[in-house]
Amino acid sequence: MYICPMYSSELLKGTLKTIVLNLLKEQGKMYGYEITQRVKMLSSDKIQITEGALYPLLHALEKQGDVTTHEEFIGKRVRKYYSLTEKGTVSANEKVNELSDFMLTLRFLLNLDSTSANG
Amino acid sequence: MVKLTDEQVEYVLNEIKARGVTIEDLQYNLLDHMCCIIENEMRDEDDFYQFVNAVFPRFFNENLVEIEKETILLVTFKNYYAMKKTMYLTSVLVTAFMILFSLFKIFHLPGAGALFVITVVLFSSLFLPLVILIKLKDESKKTEKMVYSFGFLLGISTSIGVLFKLMHWPYAGILMLSGVSIFTFIYVPLYYITQSRTTKDKYQTILLSILMFTVGGLMFALFDLKH
Numbered sequence: 001m002y003i004c005p006m007y008s009s010e011l012l013k014g015t016l017k018t019i020v021l022n023l024l025k026e027q028g029k030m031y032g033y034e035i036t037q038r039v040k041m042l043s044s045d046k047i048q049i050t051e052g053a054l055y056p057l058l059h060a061l062e063k064q065g066d067v068t069t070h071e072e073f074i075g076k077r078v079r080k081y082y083s084l085t086e087k088g089t090v091s092a093n094e095k096v097n098e099l100s101d102f103m104l105t106l107r108f109l110l111n112l113d114s115t116s117a118n119g
Numbered sequence: 120m121v122k123l124t125d126e127q128v129e130y131v132l133n134e135i136k137a138r139g140v141t142i143e144d145l146q147y148n149l150l151d152h153m154c155c156i157i158e159n160e161m162r163d164e165d166d167f168y169q170f171v172n173a174v175f176p177r178f179f180n181e182n183l184v185e186i187e188k189e190t191i192l193l194v195t196f197k198n199y200y201a202m203k204k205t206m207y208l209t210s211v212l213v214t215a216f217m218i219l220f221s222l223f224k225i226f227h228l229p230g231a232g233a234l235f236v237i238t239v240v241l242f243s244s245l246f247l248p249l250v251i252l253i254k255l256k257d258e259s260k261k262t263e264k265m266v267y268s269f270g271f272l273l274g275i276s277t278s279i280g281v282l283f284k285l286m287h288w289p290y291a292g293i294l295m296l297s298g299v300s301i302f303t304f305i306y307v308p309l310y311y312i313t314q315s316r317t318t319k320d321k322y323q324t325i326l327l328s329i330l331m332f333t334v335g336g337l338m339f340a341l342f343d344l345k346h
Contacts, residue, residue: 032148033155051178052186055148060193076128077154078147 007047016053017061018099021084021092024067029083032058058082066091121161123154131157131171138175139184149178149186199256206249213242232286239282243275262313270310273302296342303335 023038024030030038036049061067066088072079084092107113123131132150140146153174161170179185216238223231254267280294311328315321 031151033152036152051149051152052180052189055145055152055186056189056193058148059145059190063194074151076125076132077151079151080144080148 012047015099016049016057018092018095019047019049020054020057020061021066021088022096024082024084025089025092029070029081031079031081035082061088121158121163123157127157127167128154130168134171134175135183138182140187142187142190145187145190149183153178199253202249202253206246206253209241209246209249213238213246216241235285236282239278243278243282247271247275247278266310266313270302270306273298273306277302292342299335299338299342303332303339307332307335 019039020035023035027038032051032054036051036054039047039049058067062069062082065085067082068085068088069080069082072081128150131153132146135146135149135153140149153171156174156177157167157170160174161167175183216234220231220234220238222228223234248271251268251271254271255264258264258267276294277298280291280296280298283289283291283294307328310331311324314324314328
């Protein structure tokens with residue numbers, strides 16, 4: 001239900017918030033479908049965010065004050081654009097730093113540098 | 120790229136509603152998302168209704184309402200953790216104040232009464248209500264929710280009764296007697312019946328029921344019912 005298809009959902013579950021916050025930081029404002037397509041494109045189809053994971057997260061971020069929204073009417077449809085608040089920008093930076101630090105620790109822990117150097 | 124008509128958009132919206140999504144905001148989010156998929160992926164020769172029904176399962180594992188449940192869970196999750204943290208903090212404060220009160224009482228120091236009032240107020244107006252709310256969230260069965268809530272409500276009334284008694288305030292007797300009587304003669308049998316039906320560990324249920332009944336009975340025996 002969370003993120004698929006190349007990596008296991010357990011592996012990626014904790015990164016969805018960081019991915020979405022960072023995308024919004026870089027792009028300014030985005031709507032749901034646009035976010036899923038952008039992630040798909042940037043990851044060369046390796047990461048596909050499912051709707052079942054994205055919308056609950058966007059609602060939670062809105063409730064927490066990390067994102068703000070504005071609506072545009074397209075005929076009978078309402079398109080909701082999400083953009084970061086000041087608090088959201090701080091959260092995005094924190095999340096990206098945390099994840100990057102975690103990735104460095106993992107590289108060290110799994111001894112990936114020597115593996116890639118040997119390989 | 121296909122352009123959807125108002126009727127087709129209406130059809131998708133009705134499908135989303137029919138599949139159990141009730142939060143309006145989420146309905147419109149899903150509607151726009153679904154329409155984007157249809158506009159970008161449906162070919163001219165495809166049948167609209169068949170295509171819509173084929174796209175829906177992409178959104179869920181079992182049914183669409185999962186998204187709404189996940190949304191509610193995520194939105195309330197933060198409060199849940201805040202509630203748990205407050206409960207732990209209150210339990211530490213209650214214990215600390217109770218120890219202080221005991222020391223003040225033993226050594227006949229001034230301020231023991233105030234400490235006791237603070238302890239009981241914290242315990243009955245913050246700690247126990249938070250325990251009830253967390254139990255209501257954690258327990259999945261309705262009977263469990265009711266039994267635990269009932270027990271903690273009795274705990275609130277009894278502790279307030281004890282406070283009234285020690286502070287020599289009016290109606291202490293009624294508060295304590297009703298709390299202890301309902302606990303011993305209604306709650307304990309109710310706890311035993313509901314738990315022995317559902318819990319695998321029957322020995323623990325029997326043991327806890329006997330313990331609670333004995334403590335309740337001993338407290339009940341302390342009351343002078345003639346006065």
